[in-house]
Amino acid sequence: MSSSVAKDPESATQAAVYAPLYRQIKDLIVQGLQRGEWKPGDMIPSEIDLAARFQVSQGTVRKAVDELSTENLLVRRQGKGTFVATHHEARAQFRFLRVVPDDHAPLPGVSRYLDCRRVRASGEIARHLSVRPSDPVVYLRRLLSFENAPVVLDEIWLPGNLFKKLTAERLAEYTGPLYGLFETEFGTRMIRADERIRAVAATADAAKHLKIAAGSPLLLVERVSYTYGERPVEVRRGLSVTERYHYRNTLS
Amino acid sequence: MSSSVAKDPESATQAAVYAPLYRQIKDLIVQGLQRGEWKPGDMIPSEIDLAARFQVSQGTVRKAVDELSTENLLVRRQGKGTFVATHHEARAQFRFLRVVPDDHAPLPGVSRYLDCRRVRASGEIARHLSVRPSDPVVYLRRLLSFENAPVVLDEIWLPGNLFKKLTAERLAEYTGPLYGLFETEFGTRMIRADERIRAVAATADAAKHLKIAAGSPLLLVERVSYTYGERPVEVRRGLSVTERYHYRNTLS
DNA sequence: CAGTGGTCTAGACCACGTG
DNA sequence: ACGTGGTCTAGACCACTGC
Numbered sequence: 001m002s003s004s005v006a007k008d009p010e011s012a013t014q015a016a017v018y019a020p021l022y023r024q025i026k027d028l029i030v031q032g033l034q035r036g037e038w039k040p041g042d043m044i045p046s047e048i049d050l051a052a053r054f055q056v057s058q059g060t061v062r063k064a065v066d067e068l069s070t071e072n073l074l075v076r077r078q079g080k081g082t083f084v085a086t087h088h089e090a091r092a093q094f095r096f097l098r099v100v101p102d103d104h105a106p107l108p109g110v111s112r113y114l115d116c117r118r119v120r121a122s123g124e125i126a127r128h129l130s131v132r133p134s135d136p137v138v139y140l141r142r143l144l145s146f147e148n149a150p151v152v153l154d155e156i157w158l159p160g161n162l163f164k165k166l167t168a169e170r171l172a173e174y175t176g177p178l179y180g181l182f183e184t185e186f187g188t189r190m191i192r193a194d195e196r197i198r199a200v201a202a203t204a205d206a207a208k209h210l211k212i213a214a215g216s217p218l219l220l221v222e223r224v225s226y227t228y229g230e231r232p233v234e235v236r237r238g239l240s241v242t243e244r245y246h247y248r249n250t251l252s
Numbered sequence: 253m254s255s256s257v258a259k260d261p262e263s264a265t266q267a268a269v270y271a272p273l274y275r276q277i278k279d280l281i282v283q284g285l286q287r288g289e290w291k292p293g294d295m296i297p298s299e300i301d302l303a304a305r306f307q308v309s310q311g312t313v314r315k316a317v318d319e320l321s322t323e324n325l326l327v328r329r330q331g332k333g334t335f336v337a338t339h340h341e342a343r344a345q346f347r348f349l350r351v352v353p354d355d356h357a358p359l360p361g362v363s364r365y366l367d368c369r370r371v372r373a374s375g376e377i378a379r380h381l382s383v384r385p386s387d388p389v390v391y392l393r394r395l396l397s398f399e400n401a402p403v404v405l406d407e408i409w410l411p412g413n414l415f416k417k418l419t420a421e422r423l424a425e426y427t428g429p430l431y432g433l434f435e436t437e438f439g440t441r442m443i444r445a446d447e448r449i450r451a452v453a454a455t456a457d458a459a460k461h462l463k464i465a466a467g468s469p470l471l472l473v474e475r476v477s478y479t480y481g482e483r484p485v486e487v488r489r490g491l492s493v494t495e496r497y498h499y500r501n502t503l504s
Numbered sequence: 505c506a507g508t509g510g511t512c513t514a515g516a517c518c519a520c521g522t523g
Numbered sequence: 524a525c526g527t528g529g530t531c532t533a534g535a536c537c538a539c540t541g542c
Contacts, residue, residue, distance in 0.1 A: 079520035331539035
């Protein structure tokens with residue numbers, strides 16, 4: 001069932017709004033990713049094959065893939081092919097892990113899960129996840145340590161329907177990046193996130209876990225993560241000690 | 253004196269390292285920007301003219317301009333031409349102003365300059381600005397207010413040689429974006445910045461200016477800004493109250 | 505209408521990775 | 524040697540802007 005694309009104005013009239021061909025191709029590729037035709041780490045068909053399948057020139061496919069590549073959905077590898085991006089790679093790690101040591105390269109962190117249970121979404125969480133208030137959500141709490149020192153205390157909320165089988169046991173035995181687990185075991189690939197960053201005073205509980213004095217300044221990072229099609233799939237609230245670590249960012 | 257470019261392997265051997273044609277063209281355009289051949293806001297020559305000047309095809313120029321456009325050095329406007337990006341535009345403002353209100357769209361801020369004087373660079377500032385310790389630098393201090401409430405207290409260090417004529421009077425009478433002033437009056441266009449973000453406790457002095465209690469948590473944003481060719485041109489240290497404002501960021 | 509960037513095509517050749 | 528993506532070209536036509 002090879003998808004074909006409207007080319008000339010006459011047959012294009014069925015489209016509600018105009019979009020250039022390469023964007024239509026891009027959408028078709030995203031749909032393929034979304035429905036799992038190609039999974040993270042897989043190689044997608046070559047540009048020539050895609051061009052034949054969609055009945056357009058190789059140059060048009062190329063432009064579509066170019067955009068998907070700069071959006072980090074695909075990864076091009078010269079001489080090998082084009083692959084679906086995955087969180088099981090050093091490349092992808094640091095795009096979403098922004099809290100790093102002040103004076104040396106990041107080292108692998110260790111997660112300890114403090115909590116994992118099903119709860120009902122509060123109004124705020126429901127709004128961020130685009131579900132109804134009191135719909136089921138999975139609630140996680142974890143402590144991230146670097147060099148044996150606790151640095152980040154995260155609270156995470158996930159849509160209950162997508163993460164039915166997530167258990168404390170599974171988390172405890174898994175050591176890779178959390179988003180890697182999500183994509184491999186729950187078919188949910190995180191591709192983008194919006195964050196709001198503030199400075200707050202440590203509560204007694206947070207202070208205890210992070211081994212600092214209550215009332216100490218902490219960095220609060222509130223994140224909403226999205227998968228294909230701008231669908232929200234995670235709310236995260238992280239508290240970080242920024243004595244010897246900082247949140248790095250590049251403006252350009 | 254139209255610049256020509258090495259095309260065939262034989263004449264290309266003079267180049268120390270291989271770079272594709274479009275990247276060489278890109279560098280030539282950046283050099284034009286750097287030496288002020290085209291100033292912020294100016295229209296650069298059309299793709300066809302550039303192709304003739306550099307003796308390459310329009311498609312190659314197009315790829316060079318594409319990259320410069322996604323790097324925000326140039327702005328394409330269909331039907332009009334391609335223009336040098338400028339900080340005197342709403343578009344550019346919010347790329348570098350990341351502290352925004354929690355629950356409504358950003359409103360124009362008001363700057364009050366508390367200090368402006370020539371000092372000698374400390375070791376740390378000198379290192380960031382790539383000058384020698386005790387070289388002259390300009391030191392600014394300003395309070396940024398939104399809706400009549402102080403929100404950000406900035407300290408800024410600039411290389412003395414580039415900002416010789418910057419005075420408190422000039423700052424007081426100027427109301428636009430600071431980077432706009434820099435590019436128009438000092439020929440220094442800021443194009444990129446690295447930031448380190450932390451939570452700190454307010455000093456007595458910062459607390460006084462920001463009208464909060466001493467010891468309150470504040471967001472500290474340490475920024476080093478760069479112009480063409482990765483040359484550092486500003487060190488900034490901003491303290492923000494994040495009660496009703498936050499630092500926004502998008503990960504992708 | 506002319507001039508600009510935006511899209512699309514077709515084909516040649518290069519650079520890289522693998523067998 | 525072959526298949527992949529990467530570069531470069533030439534030319535056609537479209538869409539937008541301003542005169």
